[in-house]
Amino acid sequence: GEDVEQSLFLSVREGDSSVINCTYTDSSSTYLYWYKQEPGAGLQLLTYIFSNMDMKQDQRLTVLLNKKDKHLSLRIADTQTGDSAIYFCAEMGDSSYKLIFGSGTRLLVRP
C-alpha cells in the first residue's frame, strides 16, 4: 500500500537553510504536498508539486522531486524562528484522491 516516510526531527540555526526530506512508495503518486502545522493549530498548505515536475520555487520555499527515487524535499531558505513547526509531506494518487501523510518532521529553529 501507500507509505510516506519522513525523519522526525530537524534543528537549524536562524538564518541557515533547512531541508526536510520525504520518501514515498506509491509509484502512481500524481500530486505531492507540503503542509505546516504550528502548535495548537490546523494544517496550512504550503506548496504542492505535480509528479511531472522536478522543481518548484515559491519565495523562500523550494520543492525538489526525484520521481525515480520517490524522494521529495522541502528547502526553506533563511529559516526564521517563525518557521518552527511540524512539516508534513503528503501524496495523492491519480485515481484514489486519498491524501496520504507522513508522520511529520518537527523543525526547531534556534536563535
Place this chain on the structure above:
Amino acid sequence: DADVTQTPRNRITKTGKRIMLECSQTKGHDRMYWYRQDPGLGLRLIYYSFDVKDINKGEISDGYSVSRQAQAKFSLSLESAIPNQTALYFCAAGGGIGNTIYFGEGSWLTVV
C-alpha cells in the same frame, strides 16, 4: 482557502456516549475528508467523500460513521466512544487545480 469550519473545537465525552463532529465548507468543493491525528503518527484517513452519494472508508474507519448531508456538509460520528478515540480530528475539503486539500482548525476530542 476552502474555508473549512469544524464544530465543536473541543469536546470531552464519556465512554459509551455518541458524539458527532460537524464540518462545513464554503467553496463548493466536491471532495471532503475526515482525518485523525495522534502524536507521532501523522494524520490517518477515516472516511472520504467525493459527493453526497459517494462515501468511502479510509484506513481506520472502524468505530466511526459519516454522513454527507449536502455538498457543503460532512459529519463524523462516534456511535459509542472509547478512550482510544481520544485524538485531534481534522476535516478537509478540496479538489480543483492541483487537487489541493484545505483543512479545518481541528476538533479536540477527549473520551474519559
